[in-house]
Amino acid sequence: MKVEVIDEYRQKIINDGEDTITVYDLRGTPEEKQIVLNPGDEAVIYIKKPPEKKSKKKTEKSENREEVDINISV
Amino acid sequence: MVDAWSEWGLLAITAKGQSDVEYSGRIVTDSLDIDTGDKDFDIINLLNGGRLEKPTPEAETVITFDAYFPDIGTSGSGILQLFHTTSSNWDTSQPLEITNSRNRDQFRIAILWTEDTSLTSATAQVPAGSAALRLVITDARLISAKMSFGDGILKTTVKFKVAPFSRTGTANIKWQSTDGTATLEALSSYS
Numbered sequence: 044m045k046v047e048v049i050d051e052y053r054q055k056i057i058n059d060g061e062d063t064i065t066v067y068d069l070r071g072t073p074e075e076k077q078i079v080l081n082p083g084d085e086a087v088i089y090i091k092k093p094p095e096k097k098s099k100k101k102t103e104k105s106e107n108r109e110e111v112d113i114n115i116s117v
Numbered sequence: 118m119v120d121a122w123s124e125w126g127l128l129a130i131t132a133k134g135q136s137d138v139e140y141s142g143r144i145v146t147d148s149l150d151i152d153t154g155d156k157d158f159d160i161i162n163l164l165n166g167g168r169l170e171k172p173t174p175e176a177e178t179v180i181t182f183d184a185y186f187p188d189i190g191t192s193g194s195g196i197l198q199l200f201h202t203t204s205s206n207w208d209t210s211q212p213l214e215i216t217n218s219r220n221r222d223q224f225r226i227a228i229l230w231t232e233d234t235s236l237t238s239a240t241a242q243v244p245a246g247s248a249a250l251r252l253v254i255t256d257a258r259l260i261s262a263k264m265s266f267g268d269g270i271l272k273t274t275v276k277f278k279v280a281p282f283s284r285t286g287t288a289n290i291k292w293q294s295t296d297g298t299a300t301l302e303a304l305s306s307y308s
Contacts, residue, residue, distance in 0.1 A: 044136065044192045044209075056136075062193025063237040065129065065137035067306040077303040079238045 052093045057085040119248045122230035127239035131225040131307045132204040137240045138193045148183035154281055175281040183274050189213050196275055200262040225307040226277055228252045243301035253291040254279050
């Protein structure tokens with residue numbers, strides 16, 4: 044079995060042997076999924092979940108916000 | 118309904134934290150032996166002629182099989198690295214080498230008999246429509262890997278031993294079966 048690290052979240056598993064190997068996507072998490080790799084099979088598995096990308100879309104509230112100068116005199 | 122299981126089965130061994138590796142393609146069919154620990158009791162004779170049962174705690178379960186291994190690989194083609202050290206010390210770059218050590222790993226062993234002979238892993242899901250019987254043993258120790266060339270072919274007799282419960286009382290032995298009316302779900306990872 045060969046393991047190629049793609050990035051900190053993903054690994055490519057190649058079953059280059061003659062026996063079946065079973066690996067787990069998102070191992071140990073509620074989303075864990077079993078992947079059976081027969082000889083010659085390969086799969087990319089997540090070893091941890093990548094962070095969700097934040098939406099770049101601005102909210103209506105922030106778009107409509109106006110800059111206001113505030114002068115405070117004491 | 119299945120009358121009996123014969124001829125075909127799957128056996129996967131998993132070192133703690135590692136992948137499940139299928140070993141059934143190395144194991145001699147009629148060598149597989151599951152020596153389930155006894156739940157015996159002693160008898161105390163009472164003065165009035167009665168008998169009192171004194172339970173003996175469930176004994177260890179031992180799984181033994183003969184296998185033919187061509188090397189010391191850790192992906193099904195060998196067993197000696199599993200015997201001599203823990204998975205964090207496995208050598209996976211050719212040429213392989215392992216020295217004996219005081220390290221001892223823990224293993225999960227899954228043995229599956231099913232009508233669905235298209236399956237290739239003892240830990241896989243058995244879809245509805247096929248009967249199946251599965252034994253799952255966790256936290257077992259690989260206590261013996263004796264080799265013999267006596268018959269002119271290099272054979273290894275492998276022995277796993279498991280305490281029936283962990284220190285905290287969690288069961289280490291689980292049996293599952295389905296008559297085909299329900300799916301037998303895949304096993305979770307062993308960590």
